Amino acid sequence: MRNFSLTPSGPSTFILMGVPGLEATHIWISIPFSTFYIICLLGNFTVLFVVGKEQTLHKPMYLLLCLLALTDIGMSTSVVPKALCIFWFNLKYITLGGCLTQTFFLHLASVMHSAVLVTMAFDRYVAICNPLRYVTILTNARIAQLGLLGLIRAVLFILPMPLLLTRLPFCDNHIIPHTYCDHMAVAKISCGDITVNRAYGLVIAFVVIGLDLTLIAVSYGLIIRAVLRISSKRAHQKALSTCTAHVCVMLTSYSPFLFSNLTQRFGQGIAPYVHIIFANLYVLLPPMLNPIIYGVKTKELCDHVGKYICRAGLSMANYLKSV
Incomplete structure (x- = not known):
């Protein structure tokens, strides 16, 4: 593996710039960031607590x-704490190991x-199309198996990303114009050939997301x-109402992701801070909105x-009375 140091004898560190062009307003940007993150944690931990109890x-x-709550917490927590350190304390340095770890998670x-x-789309398909077999097809053990399968798939697809970054030379440029170590944001500051990184990023975007959206579309077609x-x-409305929350969550999840990825790769005329803001909205809005959507649309959960x-x-x- 090539030497990844940014200087011949210096430490391997990067500098995260935050939102380029809006440095003077970082403290104001931090207000919605921290608010969304707190709501995200409260909402998702509430779901975990109530379902667990x-x-x-x-x-x-x-x-x-x-499972959705855990992924939401993981996605937002991998980005927001470091971003707030940049906005509040100007702590822009991140080690090579920290950067690769953030990219991976x-x-x-x-x-x-x-x-x-x-x-979830498969769950709705079985519940509506095969309701009599629902309890035998989708058991708790089956959900655990599907969750493990999804985790293994994610690890196999994402593990090459930090490995591909370690093969790149970075010369003297160690400034990342972003709030976090996104795979392509790091690759773009390399002084080497990043064709493989670009290709792999597109493969992941189109194969993983394309395949998943196709499976979801097939489920909803059926x-x-x-x-x-x-x-x-009345039966039409009752059946379709059970899918409303899932459809809303899909729209809030996939729309920012697709827009952020497409503008990052093909929107050369768009201001850099627009790219960064949309990239951050992807890791902030869905994790914040998902527990709210399901809390409102799912009566049993809402009641508990x-x-x-x-x-x-x-x-x-x-307690206040006793005091």
């Missing part, structure tokens, strides 16, 4: 929500997130066909969350 929610659908969580959405065979309009909030409020009121 309630035996009645130990079902495939809610286990999938837990960010993209790992992203691919795993997509796999969970595919599994769902729509099954629903149209039902004569009752409300119960725990009421309990917490009563406990706080009793």
